Amino acid sequence: MRVRLLSVLRRPTVLTAGVAMVLRGATLASRFLLSILLARMLSPSDMGEYGLITAMLAFGLFVLGLEFYSYTLRELVPAAPAKRVQIIADQIVLASVSFAVISIGAVVAGLMGLLPKTSLLLFLLVLVTENASLEAMRILIITSRVIHAYIAGFLRGGIWVYALGLLMCWEPSTRSLEMVLIWWAGGGLLAVVYSVLCLLDLPWRNFRRYRPDLGWILAGLRTAGPFMLTAVSALMLSYIDRFFIDGFVGRDGLGIYTFYSTILIGILSLGTSISHQFLPRIISGHSAGADAYRRIIVLFLVSMLVAAGGLVFVTGVTMGPLLRLFNLRNYAESISVFYLMLPGLFLRMLADVPSYALYAAHSDKALLLCNITAAAVAIVSNIVLVPIFGIGGAALSGTLASVTLFLCLGAIARDRIRNYRSRSTETVAISSSTHIW
Template sequence: MPARLLGFLKRPAVAGTGAAFILRGLTLVSRFLLSLLLARMLTPAEMGDYGLLTATLAFALLAIGLEFYSYTLREMVPATPARRTRIIADQIVLGVLALVVIGVLVLVAALGGLFPSRLAPWFLLILITEHISLEATRILIITERPVRAYVGVFLRGGIWVYAMTVLMFATPSTRKLETVLVWWALGGALAIAFSAVSLSNLPWRELRGYRPDWNVIFVGLRTARPFMLSAAGALVISYVDRFVIDRFVGREALGIYTFYSTILIGLLSLGGSISHQFLPKVISGYAAGAKAYRAALRTFFWSLLTLALGTTIISGLLMGPMLNILGLSLYASSIWVFYAMLPGIFLRMMADVPSYALYAARSDNYLLFCNLGAAFISTLLNVLLVPVLGMYGAALTGGIASAVLFFFLALLAWRKMREDCREPGATATVGLPTDPDMLYP
């Protein structure tokens, strides 16, 4: 029996899946550790600076990437190695142009006092490393190297947190925001170097003399447009509250709110990781017919419900005692903000089920409508409620926007499930929904 078990574990598919889950788990744990570390080492105002920087970074990454990977996925899967290098080259050209525009905007904002000038260089450096490493990770996944992709994710978002934790405890002078930014950029650089080695077997020499294919780039942008708008809606729901709190309540309150939202975005990323494991099954089920489609969604629903309920309940029970043990009395005094945020994050996690159901059915317009509608509600309610209720207004808004998103996605998915699915075998290659790695603490 032990020999059979050992042989089973040594199978490439099993070992690869296990390694991917371990790396993903270590990365998610590092996000939780990072939130606790920042709360211990930084002042609430510095935590607020960090919250604004990460929120701005999320939108800037979307502006640079333009969700172009939703097009490259469709093109790379059947492409030859030489064709893949040309697709990557076209994407690099697009990214460089977008980066130049974003860089100019950041410079103007810093000179105009709209962005902290001391953080602007670090912001741009992290933006470059994050974008390149994120796109490299997606390319590794597309080219069927998931374990290497998750090693890159761990380097980009995990290992540097553990190293920085040791450094901050050993050297008190390093307990400042700039240290976090230095190590963050270093993690991205390590991920880029590893990805470059992993992709070195592609025929890059054939790009000599190659000129960007602007027709392909424009076609890709048109393909990616609905995905970009949907991703923008998701980011607005996740981050617009930080800007409103900073404007109407203050940077210190934003630091407390950022601490809690960091933990909850980590839970959302965990749910997104699980959801991505079910995506191929949901797509295959839709292609196979109504019965298989519903069976795949049923399994997906119960699996995600178990995870979402378990994580939210455990988080709610442990947060208070954990803050008391760590001596974070300032954050503990606002613990009810965290409790008020839990229903919203639970509904955001569960919204993946109807979202993926619609996605598999290629109902892109429904997804776009729901995400943009929820983003509008989130923005409006934050502006109305935060000046009156402070952080509690932002937490309440998150719950309402998530409930609206979940309700309309579920309603539209139910309607789609009642319709006839495709004929068996009528498969189609589609891009991925919003990447959970786009969400930052």
């Protein structure tokens, strides 16, 4: 029995899954550690500045990447090694042009006071290393270097947090936002170097005769266009509230809100990693027929109800004791804001079910419409509620936007599933045969 168990554990797929789970868990745990670390070591005002920088980084990464990976990843899979080098080089050219535009925007933001001048250079450094490491991870995954991708992810978002935590505890002079940004950029640079070493087997010598394929780049931008709108709508749901809090409440209030929202974004990321496991099965179920499609969606819904409900319950119960344990009094006084954010977290996680159901059914326009509608609700409700209720209004706005997203996606997905079930078996077979995955 023991020999058989060892043989199972030594299988490549089992080893890969185990290593990936450990690395993913360590990376997610580092996000929670970073939130506690910053709350302990920095003032609420500095925490607020960190929240504003991370929000601007999120939008900066969007502008820098332009969701171009949604096009290049499909191109990389069937490409020969020489063509892969060409694709990566073209993506670097596009990113360089985007970075030049962002740099100008960042300078303007610094002059307007939106971004501290002292952090401007570090902001740009973190932006470029974060984007490069993220794109490198995607390339590693699509070229079947999964373990290397998770190692790069740990270098990018995990190991530097643990090292910085030890340094801050040992040396008080390192407890500054600038030091966080320096180490953040260092982690991204380390991940890029590691990824480059993993990709050295590609024929980079062809790069000497490289000429940008502008037609190919423009075709990719047209393909990525709808994904851009969906992505920016999702960013609005997660980060737009920080700008309203900074304008109407101030940096101290933004710091408290950033602390809680950072933890919830980490939990949302964990929920997303659970959802991703169901996506291939939902796509296969849709291709197999109405009954299989319905069964996997029901299983997905039940699984997410349990996972999301459990995570929200555990988080809600443990947050108060954790704040007392780490003596975070300023944050404990506003814990009611955290509880207002929990329903929104639950519904955002649950919204993956109708979202994936619509994705499998190729209802891309419906997905886009729902995300834009939810983003509009987030903007309008923040404008109305934040000046009245402060950070509590931002929490309510996030919950209202999540309710809108879930109901909109749920209503359309329910209609699509009903219509799909009402078709005859012959029609379903013809329809599914036209899908190319």
